[in-house]
Amino acid sequence: MKNQSNKIVQKHEAKDLPSALQDIPNLINGKKPAVFLDYDGCLSPIVKDPENAVMTEEMRDTLKRLANVCSVAVVSGRDRANVEKLVQLDNLYYAGSHGFDISGPNNMHTEPGGASEAVPALDKAQKTLDDRLKEVEGVLVERKRYAIAVHYRNVADDQVNKVLQVTDEVIGQHPELKKGPGKKVMELKPNLDWHKGKAVRWLIEELDLNKPDIVPLYIGDDLTDEDAFATLQGEGIGIMVGEHDEKTAAEYRLEDVEDVQAFLETLTQTIRRQQNV
Numbered sequence: 001m002k003n004q005s006n007k008i009v010q011k012h013e014a015k016d017l018p019s020a021l022q023d024i025p026n027l028i029n030g031k032k033p034a035v036f037l038d039y040d041g042c043l044s045p046i047v048k049d050p051e052n053a054v055m056t057e058e059m060r061d062t063l064k065r066l067a068n069v070c071s072v073a074v075v076s077g078r079d080r081a082n083v084e085k086l087v088q089l090d091n092l093y094y095a096g097s098h099g100f101d102i103s104g105p106n107n108m109h110t111e112p113g114g115a116s117e118a119v120p121a122l123d124k125a126q127k128t129l130d131d132r133l134k135e136v137e138g139v140l141v142e143r144k145r146y147a148i149a150v151h152y153r154n155v156a157d158d159q160v161n162k163v164l165q166v167t168d169e170v171i172g173q174h175p176e177l178k179k180g181p182g183k184k185v186m187e188l189k190p191n192l193d194w195h196k197g198k199a200v201r202w203l204i205e206e207l208d209l210n211k212p213d214i215v216p217l218y219i220g221d222d223l224t225d226e227d228a229f230a231t232l233q234g235e236g237i238g239i240m241v242g243e244h245d246e247k248t249a250a251e252y253r254l255e256d257v258e259d260v261q262a263f264l265e266t267l268t269q270t271i272r273r274q275q276n277v
């Protein structure tokens, strides 16, 4: 399958991929990793209420140790400020709203995808969604700076179609917006050629990581992470956590959040050994 840049992207069933935990020194092949991580389903397990997706102190310590030996970025669908608050580490880079809103150490803040033009449409869509979905029990309309997530995880099965139909109608009223699926969520995003893969590419260039002795790793669990896996295929390593509904462009897999932490711990030790620290 070709992606938008006409690269042929190989896709596999997640269950058929080798475990990324098996042989980490071989996986990074003597290169220094730059690590890009999704948040929900990767650093914190999927839970019923997005507000309760809290990262453990152990995972925070793991990330802190990793960020001492290589570049680390969290690339999330969440609002950037929200994911920064959840992770609470100031030597990481953060890309929120699916990569539209990027921050980092030394007051770095930039919005390379040009999403601000979609804010009036997002504001109007949010009002309509709040109004039209207010009677549906369990629905959650989560506003991010540059996206809206309509969550139906806690909606009764016989009401889910209504939620999706209303969401589709509202997107149809705003050519500035497009839809994007996720885990029990339908998102409204700026209708622009920008996604997590483009944000990762932007960070690689900006942080001067585009070098033969550096290997970018991207770890994620959701459909929105496929853009990053596809972007890195052939030059980096995509690692799928668990599974989603489609084939994946990742080349390795991890089972769950615990596996992610074990992988990051071993990766840190491997880098330290390489650096003789």
Ligand SMILES: O=P(O)(O)OC[C@H]1O[C@H](O[C@H]2O[C@H](CO)[C@@H](O)[C@H](O)[C@H]2O)[C@H](O)[C@@H](O)[C@@H]1O
Binding pocket: 038, 039, 040, 041, 045, 046, 047, 048, 049, 050, 051, 053, 075, 076, 077, 078, 079, 142, 149, 151, 153, 182, 183, 184, 185, 222, 224
């Ligand atoms: O790119 P991510 O960091 O993985 O963010 C994707 C979405 O994650 C959140 O929703 C998902 O996780 C929730 C908590 O586990 C779960 O309740 C929900 O069903 C999932 O879709 C977040 O709320 C969204 O804004 C992110 O886009």
